[in-house]
Amino acid sequence: MYIAQAFNVLHDWWRYLVGLIIVIIGVVIGQIPFTIAVFYKAFQNGEKLQDLDESKMLSLLEPNLNLFLMLLSFAVGLVAVLFVAKFLHNQSIKHLTTSRPKIDWNRFWFVFIFWGALSSGLVLLDYMLSPEDYVLNFKLVPFLILFIIAVILVPLxxxxxxxxxxxxxxxxxxxxxxxxxxPLIITSLIFGSLHIANPEVEKLGYGIMVYYIGTGLFLGIMTLMDEGLELALGFHAANNLFTALLVTADWTAFQTHSVFKDLSDPTSAGFIDVFMPVFVVFPIILFILSKKYGWTNWKDKLFGRVEAPPVDDYKILEDTGSQE
Structure with a gap:
């Protein structure tokens, strides 16, 4: 059981509180280079700091530099999470990733390729159906730099x-x-709420929060049903990586030297933007994965109890980190 195996490590409530604080500090430290660069550029342009909203900050820097500095904070955050797991909880990366004997990379690559191909196909289909909404944005050298940055940092x-x-x-x-x-509901709500400052929310309205929270639920359900993070890791990486490489817009968080630029001017989050992915596409993907990986007992896996295994079945880790 993916959640229950946390009983096998140091799991006092205060450790998770301290760990979360450390992770937040790590992310803030990682944001310092981006903040310095934006403030310096604003100073050069004679901009007033109080006038810098999220969209303005994202448009000040050259797109590749902006993407690199923006993603850097997440890379530092990842190091912080793994550091906290290791040294505060005595938990290995494998243990944090999956309940299987080892990390199943086949699962990661299956959903990565599946969703990468499908999402790219949907973008190309929309381009063919509505070519007036797009402009070819491809420039070889900037795209190659983008490709290197995205392939390394987006998965982080x-x-x-x-x-x-x-x-x-x-x-x-x-x-x-x-x-x-x-935990499924709480983590999904927090995950979605942290996107509220994205420029997409300002452009599309708060209705887009249904998509962000729904995506959190989708990834959480995937994790609980599959008893591990491999599928969620693969899907999320494919979603953001292929988006960064294929299409950008002036009102998105990822403003990149992508292949296409979306010129459409959406004013509110509608069916295609929100309800189609959350209530149609995501359930279909869960159904496909359930058939491929033989998911059963949905009620217990999503709503069941999380119980500590009998003491004889695992080693109790004391606060000192020693095992008995």
């Missing part, structure tokens, strides 16, 4: 979010409340 960004929300916090909250639905 998405892995940070998965290890923090569907991993560290899912396990931590689960062993505290001793059920599965509470």
């Amino acid at each position: 960004q998405t892995s940070f979010e998965e290890y923090l929300f569907r991993g560290y916090l899912m396990q931590g909250i689960g062993v505290l409340v001793k059920n599965k639905w509470v």
Whole structure:
């Protein structure tokens, strides 16, 4: 059991609180280079700091530099999560990733390729159906630089979010409340709420929050049903990586030297933006994965109790970190 195995490590409530604080500090430290660069550029342009909103900050820097500095904070955050797991909880990366004997990379690559191909196909289909909404944005040298940055740093960004929300916090909250639905709901709400400052929210309205929270639920359900993070890691990495490479817009968080630029001017989050992915596409993907990996007993895996195994079945880790 993915959540229940957290009983096998140091799982006092205060450790998760301290760990979360350390992770937040790590992310803030990682944001310092981006903040310095933006403030310096604003100073050069004669901009007033109080006038810098999220969209303005993202547009000040050259897109590749902006993406690199923005993703750097997530890379530092990932290091912080793994550091906390190792030294505060005596928990290995494998243990934080999966309940299987070893990390199943086949699962990661299956969903990565599956969703990468499908999402790219949907973008190309929309381009063919509505070519007036796009302009070819491809420039070889900037795109190659983007490709290198994205391939290295985007998976670190998405892995940070998965290890923090569907991993560290899912396990931590689960062993505290001793059920599965509470950590699923809480982590999904927090995950979605942290996107509220994205420029997409300003452009599309708060209705887009249904998509962000729904995506958190989708990834959480995937993790609980599959008893591990491999599928969530693969899906999230593919979603952000292929998006960064294929299409950008002036009102998105990822403003890149992508292949296409979206010129459409959406004013509110509608069916295609929100309800289609959350209520149609995501359930279909869960159904496909359930058939491939033989998921059963949905009620217990999503709403069941999280119980500590008998003392004889695992080693109790004392606060000192020693095993008895």
